[in-house]
Amino acid sequence: xxxxxxxxxxxxxxxxxNVTLSCEQNLNHDAMYWYRQDPGQGLRLIYYSQIVxxxxxxxxxxxxxxxxxxxxxFPLTVTSAQKNxxxxxxxxxxxxxxxxxxYTFGSGTRxxxx
Amino acid sequence: xxxxxxxxxxxxxxxxxxxLPCNHSTISGNEYVYWYRQIHSQGPQYIIHGLKNNETNEMxxxxxxxxxxxxxxxxxxxxxxxxxxxYCIVRVEGAAGNKLTFGxxxxxxxxx
Numbered sequence: 001x002x003x004x005x006x007x008x009x010x011x012x013x014x015x016x017x018n019v020t021l022s023c024e025q026n027l028n029h030d031a032m033y034w035y036r037q038d039p040g041q042g043l044r045l046i047y048y049s050q051i052v053x054x055x056x057x058x059x060x061x062x063x064x065x066x067x068x069x070x071x072x073x074f075p076l077t078v079t080s081a082q083k084n085x086x087x088x089x090x091x092x093x094x095x096x097x098x099x100x101x102x103y104t105f106g107s108g109t110r111x112x113x114x
Numbered sequence: 115x116x117x118x119x120x121x122x123x124x125x126x127x128x129x130x131x132x133x134l135p136c137n138h139s140t141i142s143g144n145e146y147v148y149w150y151r152q153i154h155s156q157g158p159q160y161i162i163h164g165l166k167n168n169e170t171n172e173m174x175x176x177x178x179x180x181x182x183x184x185x186x187x188x189x190x191x192x193x194x195x196x197x198x199x200x201y202c203i204v205r206v207e208g209a210a211g212n213k214l215t216f217g218x219x220x221x222x223x224x225x226x
Contacts, residue, residue, distance in 0.1 A: 004157075033213070033214075035216075041218070042201065042216040042217050042218050042219055043158070043214075043216040044216070045213060045214075045215070048213060058213070088155070090157050090158070092157070092158075092214075103150075103158070103160065103214055104160075105157030105158050105159070106157050107156060107157050108155065108156065108157055110155075
């Protein structure tokens with residue numbers, strides 16, 4: 001079945017360390033996105049990519065980096081510059097021109113800084 | 115993308131219809147209304163979307179006012195599994211980046 005796979009589901013990181021969250025999709029979608037969600041809050045856009053080898057900053061890109069070397073993959077690196085990285089991270093994808101059923105989301109990665 | 119306003123929370127009795135309002139008074143002519151829901155600790159799930167006409171699918175109905183400044187998502191027979199946060203989003207179909215901007219949503223609690 002087609003879908004988006006995020007791994008790992010839970011991740012613990014020591015302060016000062018970089019960590020990379022994986023996002024893979026087999027939906028043949030052009031665009032991919034990363035969102036951050038804090039407890040009791042809505043989703044905030046970190047980065048998005050409309051096409052391979054291209055990406056744009058979202059609303060809260062500081063302290064994060066991404067790459068889009070393959071259509072299927074859009075990994076997110078949380079760097080040590082991110083002051084408060086503990087959050088729930090969601091990856092999504094969509095076809096570039098939009099599609100009838102909108103976005104498809106992964107099941108998320110919960111990152112905790114210890 | 116236009117901003118939306120939703121009540122922060124609402125309760126609903128199991129088996130009854132749940133009517134979730136959304137205001138989007140600054141919506142422009144080419145912006146669609148989308149509804150997603152997020153069950154605790156999961157990724158958001160698409161429910162329905164529309165431009166001008168009312169829409170219905172197996173999950174819900176979407177009623178959009180004639181002036182398009184507000185809409186209502188209707189869950190016809192709410193079940194306990196419908197307990198979730200429901201997000202109303204407006205965006206231009208096919209716009210650069212196809213970004214979805216989430217607000218706070220409505221936390222719906224379906225009670226037995």
